[in-house]
Amino acid sequence: MNFEQIYNQFKEEKISERYITLNHIEPILNRLSEKIKVAVIGKSVLERPIYSCQSGSGKIKILIWSQMHGNESTTTKALLDFFNLLESDAEIAKDLLNRFSFCIIPILNPDGAEAYTRVNANKIDLNRDAQDLSQPESIVLRRAYNDFEPDFCFNMHDQRTIFGVGDTNKPATVSFLAPSYDEERNINAVREKAVSVIVAMNNTLQQFIPGQVGRFDDGFNLNCVGDTFQHAGTPTILFEAGHFQGDYEREETRKFIFFALLSAFDSIYENVIVDNVFEDYVNIPQNNPRFFDFVYKNIKINYDSSDKFINFAAQFNEELIDNQIFFNAFVVKIGDLEENVGHTELDGNGQSFKNFTENSLQLNQKADFFIGESVQIRNGIVQS
Known part of the structure; x- marks a missing residue:
């Protein structure tokens, strides 16, 4: 057939x-x-x-x-x-x-x-x-x-x-x-x-x-x-x-x-x-x-005036707005992701995390940020 x-x-x-x-x-x-x-x-x-x-x-x-x-x-x-x-x-x-x-x-x-x-x-x-x-x-x-x-x-x-x-x-x-x-x-x-x-x-x-x-x-x-x-x-x-x-x-x-x-x-x-x-x-x-929509690895972030290297993941929420489904990505896990896989993965190679408003990373925040000076993430996705 x-x-x-x-x-x-x-x-x-x-x-x-x-x-x-x-x-x-x-x-x-x-x-x-x-x-x-x-x-x-x-x-x-x-x-x-x-x-x-x-x-x-x-x-x-x-x-x-x-x-x-x-x-x-x-x-x-x-x-x-x-x-x-x-x-x-x-x-x-x-x-x-x-x-x-x-x-x-x-x-x-x-x-x-x-x-x-x-x-x-x-x-x-x-x-x-x-x-x-x-x-x-x-x-x-x-x-x-x-x-x-x-x-x-x-x-x-x-x-x-x-x-x-x-x-x-x-x-x-x-x-x-x-x-x-x-x-x-x-x-x-x-x-x-x-x-x-x-x-x-x-x-x-x-x-x-x-x-x-x-x-x-x-x-x-x-x-x-x-x-x-x-x-x-x-x-x-x-x-x-x-x-x-x-x-x-x-x-x-x-x-x-x-x-x-x-x-x-x-x-x-x-x-x-x-x-x-x-x-x-x-x-x-x-x-x-074991999957997340996005996994980000080896990201440098400053906690209490000291640098740490972390992994974190983001997941799409499906939201109905004006009869259309929008996929909006939010941070859902920070820490050990050894058992997890991302449908999209990014290795930050030790570059710094920078938020659009403040350089803090929290659960449930929108997945909009920078990795280093040049990599911009919007809605979880690397912008070209």
Whole structure:
């Protein structure tokens, strides 16, 4: 399968960047043909519609939902690309529609998407509401699950730039999890199906982002949706769209999520039996929160009239201002960074730190400063 060619052909060009709301996707949903049946299946806390998109006539039923956390939009973009593929006359689209029945919820938490927050309008994390079902969005998802009776569930998320792959210096661009179904993290036939699909997706992605696929922690929490559905007997896979080098808008990662989806569907349909599949799964390195967006090393700074050489790190805060996401960098750690890596690193070679207002370095200050006489840092970034 030529993943690159398929993606380039069907990428939805009208959607990009990180801020994705109903206002962005509704024009796309409205133009879909009868191949994809769009329906409002519920309302959010603030009465925004929650859409489902159903397509296909195959026996294998797959339920997918995205933006359960409103500020995690990368997988939504990949799903819109997938809609374009299903709408086409390509042979792969015909095969998918004949083999599968899809129920896709592109934005489960439209209020959180609008506000660019993880939580819903009641400040509840929907991914911790699987048992209480205290929120209307949680009830919508559970009703969709009960009515559709899926054979597989795909729980689509973004993860922060802090995650790397194991002890390597590579970012976790995509991570997966086959959630546990019990406290002991056992493997049964249901979880093994999810594991097998993840192994297939990892094998595909290693061709494009070698060493940049991670495995999420599988601690059991029945309040989480994935753990609940796995516990209920439905193979469930957590997708985590992470950081690719320099790709803060997650446009490259979007492509790899699309690749993963196609690989997953192919694996499920072919139902290839792999020996030692769980061993292959656990050999995917676990996510390790060791990254910062910026790391500055060997910087001279004056404390109490004496010079010291320090390392410090800065991290972007994502802030919604006038319907646009701004990445604003702040100092988040000063001191020992031996176990940490920066997506961008600068060795100051002993040059002096100089602030724009005073020559002090404090946590939570804006990452605007000089290193020596000539290196100017604005918003964490070296200015040319």
